[in-house]
Amino acid sequence: MGSAKSGARVQRSAKAGLDRIMVSPEGVELHVSVAPFMSRVWALVLDLVIISLISTGIGILCFLFGFLILTGSNGGDMFSLEGPLSFIVIVWIISNFVLQNGYFIYFEMGDRAATWGKRALGIRVASRDGGRLTAEAIIARNILRTIELFIPLQLMQTGSDILSGSGISGLTAFIWVSIFASFPLFNKDRLRCGDLIAGTWVIRDVRWNLDGVVAPSVETHAHPVTGRGVARYEFSDADLSVYGEYELQTLESVLRTGADEALVAVARSICNKIGRDWDTESRGGDERLFLEAYYTALRAKLERNMRFGKRRKDKFSDGV
Amino acid sequence: MADISANPKEGRAIDTVVLKSDRFRLEREADWARLEEIITKMERGKARRLSDEDVLALPTLYRTTLSSLSIARESSLDAALIDYLEALALRAYFMVYGTQTSFGRWLKGFFGGGWSRAIRDMKLDIWIALSVMIVGTLIGYMLVAGDSDWFYALVPGDFADVRVPGATEEALRGTLFGAEKQNGLGIFAAYLFSNNAQVAILAFALGFAFAVPSILLLIHNMALLGAMLWVFAQRGLTADFIAWLSIHGTTELFAILLAGAAGIHVGRSIAFPGARSHLVAAREAGKRSAVVMAGVVVMLFCAGLLEGFARQLINDTALRYLVGGGMLLFWLAYFFVYDGQKKGPAYG
Numbered sequence: 001m002g003s004a005k006s007g008a009r010v011q012r013s014a015k016a017g018l019d020r021i022m023v024s025p026e027g028v029e030l031h032v033s034v035a036p037f038m039s040r041v042w043a044l045v046l047d048l049v050i051i052s053l054i055s056t057g058i059g060i061l062c063f064l065f066g067f068l069i070l071t072g073s074n075g076g077d078m079f080s081l082e083g084p085l086s087f088i089v090i091v092w093i094i095s096n097f098v099l100q101n102g103y104f105i106y107f108e109m110g111d112r113a114a115t116w117g118k119r120a121l122g123i124r125v126a127s128r129d130g131g132r133l134t135a136e137a138i139i140a141r142n143i144l145r146t147i148e149l150f151i152p153l154q155l156m157q158t159g160s161d162i163l164s165g166s167g168i169s170g171l172t173a174f175i176w177v178s179i180f181a182s183f184p185l186f187n188k189d190r191l192r193c194g195d196l197i198a199g200t201w202v203i204r205d206v207r208w209n210l211d212g213v214v215a216p217s218v219e220t221h222a223h224p225v226t227g228r229g230v231a232r233y234e235f236s237d238a239d240l241s242v243y244g245e246y247e248l249q250t251l252e253s254v255l256r257t258g259a260d261e262a263l264v265a266v267a268r269s270i271c272n273k274i275g276r277d278w279d280t281e282s283r284g285g286d287e288r289l290f291l292e293a294y295y296t297a298l299r300a301k302l303e304r305n306m307r308f309g310k311r312r313k314d315k316f317s318d319g320v
Numbered sequence: 321m322a323d324i325s326a327n328p329k330e331g332r333a334i335d336t337v338v339l340k341s342d343r344f345r346l347e348r349e350a351d352w353a354r355l356e357e358i359i360t361k362m363e364r365g366k367a368r369r370l371s372d373e374d375v376l377a378l379p380t381l382y383r384t385t386l387s388s389l390s391i392a393r394e395s396s397l398d399a400a401l402i403d404y405l406e407a408l409a410l411r412a413y414f415m416v417y418g419t420q421t422s423f424g425r426w427l428k429g430f431f432g433g434g435w436s437r438a439i440r441d442m443k444l445d446i447w448i449a450l451s452v453m454i455v456g457t458l459i460g461y462m463l464v465a466g467d468s469d470w471f472y473a474l475v476p477g478d479f480a481d482v483r484v485p486g487a488t489e490e491a492l493r494g495t496l497f498g499a500e501k502q503n504g505l506g507i508f509a510a511y512l513f514s515n516n517a518q519v520a521i522l523a524f525a526l527g528f529a530f531a532v533p534s535i536l537l538l539i540h541n542m543a544l545l546g547a548m549l550w551v552f553a554q555r556g557l558t559a560d561f562i563a564w565l566s567i568h569g570t571t572e573l574f575a576i577l578l579a580g581a582a583g584i585h586v587g588r589s590i591a592f593p594g595a596r597s598h599l600v601a602a603r604e605a606g607k608r609s610a611v612v613m614a615g616v617v618v619m620l621f622c623a624g625l626l627e628g629f630a631r632q633l634i635n636d637t638a639l640r641y642l643v644g645g646g647m648l649l650f651w652l653a654y655f656f657v658y659d660g661q662k663k664g665p666a667y668g
Contacts, residue, residue: 024386024413024417025417026383026386028386028387028389028390028409030406030409030410030413031406031410032410086507089507089510090507090509090510093507093510093511093514094510094513094514096514097513097514097517097518101517101521101617109423110365111362111363111365111414111415111418112363113414113418124414126414128599128603130417131417132417132418133418134607135423135426136607136608136610136611137603137606137607137610139610139611139613139614140606140607140609140610140613141606143521143524143525143610143613144525144528146518146521146522146525147522147525147526147528148525193528196599196602196603196606197528197586197590197602197603197605197606197609198603198606198607198610199599199602199603199606199607205411206403206406206407206410207407207411208400208403208404208407208408209404210349210352210353210400210401210404211400211401211404213342213345213346213398214398214400245397248397249397249399252398252399252400253399256400296338296339299339299341299397299398300338300339302397303339303340303341303395303396303397306394306395306397307394307395
């Protein structure tokens with residue numbers, strides 16, 4: 001765990017301030033980024049909605065079964081809680097308890113280490129020290145939800161139910177829980193109190209598909225004299241010294257996703273930068289071929305320098 | 321777009337690729353794809369359907385990918401590739417170092433000594449909680465003994481019914497031995513369990529604030545008990561009251577004692593971490609307390625059953641003492657004598 005950022009890599013997370021490094025047991029630095037506060041909030045809201053839906057579902061089922069039993073036994077007393085009817089009430093009470101306390105624990109113990117709400121928001125729980133996420137940690141972080149979450153909910157519903165017995169007034173209690181709720185905003189790793197005592201944090205669960213190779217092979221034609229393959233576009237060392245890694249990766253993203261107009265615009269500005277005229281360059285070619293050629297040449301140069309330990313972050317850095 | 325999204329498997333030969341770093345990538349892509357496939361299956365909870373080969377390959381593929389990532393970071397400027405590898409390595413890391421204890425195995429470790437060990441590791445906090453509870457009971461008793469109006473301040477209305485200062489011996493005896501309606505005992509037990517468990521969890525969770533609220537909650541609850549004790553003691557029913565209480569109370573109060581102790585344990589670790597950092601101390605205490613709390617829920621479940629059924633069904637003081645004392649002995653022996661498998665702490 002640390003806060004150092006990786007060398008020249010372009011930061012792609014929403015907030016660079018949330019990027020962290022976690023060292024795997026093999027000693028490799030893994031880049032993680034802490035889940036933003038609002039993702040946490042939305043995940044929680046989703047989870048609460050899901051919990052209340054399940055709870056309502058169980059309630060309706062219990063009611064239906066009770067109704068069936070009553071009509072089956074021919075006019076039983078709705079209010080005498082005996083026999084199968086009492087069993088249903090027990091199921092309802094216990095299932096609500098299990099749901100409230102078990103939902104988060106069950107899902108966070110799974111392989112995804114995330115509740116449905118967290119999955120929807122693309123975040124997950126992880127151990128802060130890079131070790132295993134243990135069952136104890138999951139239990140610990142979720143037990144604290146009682147004071148962080150369920151008491152404020154009860155406060156809103158019933159106006160201080162549990163706390164009324166302990167001599168804490170509603171307002172005091174409300175201030176108290178507000179402190180807990182905003183706790184993640186006051187530490188850089190966005191830890192809840194539960195995370196604090198469990199040694200966990202919530203991080204973004206990023207997944208990318210592997211995109212194809214950009215400019216896989218530059219189109220060549222035979223050189224009239226030597227007969228060897230020669231690239232259609234060639235760039236001098238000076239042409240390639242105007243940009244750094246940041247511009248290279250911006251060009252990469254344009255090539256991967258950009259529309260044709262964007263490609264033309266980028267091609268024009270590169271030509272201006274290296275003192276060529278796009279209109280003459282484009283004759284007999286097109287902007288994609290030009291950009292791919294430039295991209296490949298620039299990347300070849302920067303990667304060659306990289307192997308000698310010389311990196312150039314962007315066009316404002318010193319050239320090498 | 322066809323040009324850039326072309327899949328290497330669709331026939332692009334590695335030799336025609338200009339950049340070294342792209343060759344590096346094309347040579348290893350298949351391994352990454354296989355790792356990704358295995359991980360995706362595992363994440364969907366289909367780990368059991370993985371073939372033996374896949375299971376065996378996972379650690380190797382994971383290490384290969386880690387080393388690919390290290391190389392790519394130092395030699396490739398393909399941002400999409402690095403992003404992909406970063407995410408893949410992290411996902412694989414979570415699978416390889418995932419929770420990996422099945423719930424069944426965790427339960428076995430928990431009952432087979434993990435729970436007892438966690439409790440033995442917080443002896444000091446248990447002593448603190450115990451003294452706090454005794455003091456709380458004494459306070460409640462003495463306050464009401466000094467001025468019986470205190471009773472109404474300590475005991476919430478719905479508890480009191482006929483059990484108030486000045487109640488007759490008959491009325492009080494009735495609450496202890498009266499054939500309370502035996503309908504819906506199960507519901508009562510379930511309700512008691514869910515309610516008590518929530519209070520115990522609260523007692524623990526409040527410990528986070530340097531243990532003070534946990535202690536206050538313990539004192540308050542025990543003062544209630546002390547006040548009630550005084551009411552019954554006034555009519556010479558002390559022994560009967562304690563018997564009535566002990567049948568489930570030894571389990572329930574023990575559970576609340578442990579919950580409070582767990583809260584104090586966490587609060588104390590945060591306030592006085594000793595040589596460890598605050599975060600490390602909180603983490604160790606938190607995990608240990610989580611084990612104890614899982615046990616507290618189990619105990620309260622037992623207590624709910626005892627309170628809901630046994631207390632109403634057993635109407636004899638001696639027998640009540642026997643059940644209550646037996647439960648207490650059982651818990652004490654299990655926590656402080658039983659050692660279980662000596663395979664290190666379950667909360668490791």
